[in-house]
Amino acid sequence: xxxxxxxxxxxxxxxxxxxxxxxxxxxxxxxxxxxxxxxxxxxxxxxxxxxxxxxxxxxxxxxxxxxxxxxxxxxxxxxxxxxxxxxxxxxxxxxxxxxxxxxxxxxxxxxxxxxxxxxxxxxxxxxxxxxxxxxxxxxxxxxxxxxxxxxxxxxxxxxxxxxxxxxxxxxxxxxxxxxxxxxxxxxxxxxxxxxxxxxxxxxxxxxxxxxxxxxxxxxxxxxxxxxxxxxxxxxxxxxxxxxx
Numbered sequence: 001x002x003x004x005x006x007x008x009x010x011x012x013x014x015x016x017x018x019x020x021x022x023x024x025x026x027x028x029x030x031x032x033x034x035x036x037x038x039x040x041x042x043x044x045x046x047x048x049x050x051x052x053x054x055x056x057x058x059x060x061x062x063x064x065x066x067x068x069x070x071x072x073x074x075x076x077x078x079x080x081x082x083x084x085x086x087x088x089x090x091x092x093x094x095x096x097x098x099x100x101x102x103x104x105x106x107x108x109x110x111x112x113x114x115x116x117x118x119x120x121x122x123x124x125x126x127x128x129x130x131x132x133x134x135x136x137x138x139x140x141x142x143x144x145x146x147x148x149x150x151x152x153x154x155x156x157x158x159x160x161x162x163x164x165x166x167x168x169x170x171x172x173x174x175x176x177x178x179x180x181x182x183x184x185x186x187x188x189x190x191x192x193x194x195x196x197x198x199x200x201x202x203x204x205x206x207x208x209x210x211x212x213x214x215x216x217x218x219x220x221x222x223x224x225x226x227x228x229x230x231x232x233x234x235x236x237x238x239x240x241x242x243x244x
Contacts, residue, residue: 005060006030007076009116010053011097013037023051023070025059026100026116031108035061037070052080054093054120082124089123091241092134094234096120099138102228103145111144131213132205135220136197143198147227151195154178162188166219168226190215 008025016022021037037051050057051070056077062069083089100116119137122128139149152161155171156178163173167183173191174183189212196205197216208216225231 002063003060003071004030004063005058007056007058007113008033009097009113009120010051010055010057010080011101012053013051021051022067024101025057026097026104026113027059028110028113029108032101032104033061033068035068035070036064037073050075052078052084053097054080054083054124056117056120077121079120079124083120088238088241089126089130091234091238092130093120093123095134095232095238096123096137096141098232098234099141099224099228102232103141107145109144112141115140115144128202128206129213131217132197132208135194135217136200136205138220138224139194139198142223142227147223149173149194149198149223151191151198162191166191168222184219186215186219187212190219194219 006027006029008027011024011026013024014022016036019038023035023037025033025035027033050073055075056079058074058076059070060072062071083093096116096119100112104112115137119133122133123130127133142148149155149172151173152163153159154161154163154173154175156174159175159177161173163175164185165174165176165179165183166172166186167174167180170178170180170183174180189209193205193208193212193216196202196208221235
């Protein structure tokens with residue numbers, strides 16, 4: 001069957017020729033797809049406005065030899081319109097979709113799609129602080145990909161927590177006996193917040209003070225960079241916005 005239909009989230013777009021675009025879409029059942037949307041840059045195109053980043057679509061594709069082609073698209077949830085109104089929300093969303101793209105390169109997981117869908121919904125409707133939503137998504141996405149950190153018990157020996165240190169290389173929280181050289185010593189409040197974010201305890205996470213939030217964000221950033229073996233480019237944009 002050369003045509004197929006799927007629900008998807010538009011992650012990003014690139015120009016192709018004079019009128020076309022390559023659309024990167026995280027689909028619910030077919031995984032990460034890079035497809036050609038023909039003629040979408042023309043002023044009369046019906047597709048253009050429906051293919052903005054962070055938009056949830058119902059799409060039909062035609063399977064090609066190298067790239068599939070988008071033939072029909074219908075907007076399901078226009079999160080992009082809401083998120084694009086706020087520069088900071090937009091930057092946080094870009095971090096999430098960049099991470100989702102990298103983690104989905106070789107893994108067709110419907111759970112990743114649903115996780116990103118929920119996080120974009122929370123951002124678009126400002127359910128929680130944008131940084132908390134982003135960090136919660138990152139922790140859950142990496143856990144889904146097999147890199148689940150410990151924030152309470154020792155990740156090395158399993159000794160019941162709360163642990164006194166944190167080591168990205170060792171798998172998260174570490175006790176005094178297992179702390180490797182160079183491990184960090186975050187506050188118990190920061191580790192507790194990270195535990196709340198990965199478990200989805202928003203009642204507690206929303207009440208976290210500013211200090212533990214900053215601490216936990218640094219640990220999440222370190223975790224992401226270590227396991228991807230590179231920085232997320234969108235993190236640099238977010239950092240510059242924080243400094244303004």
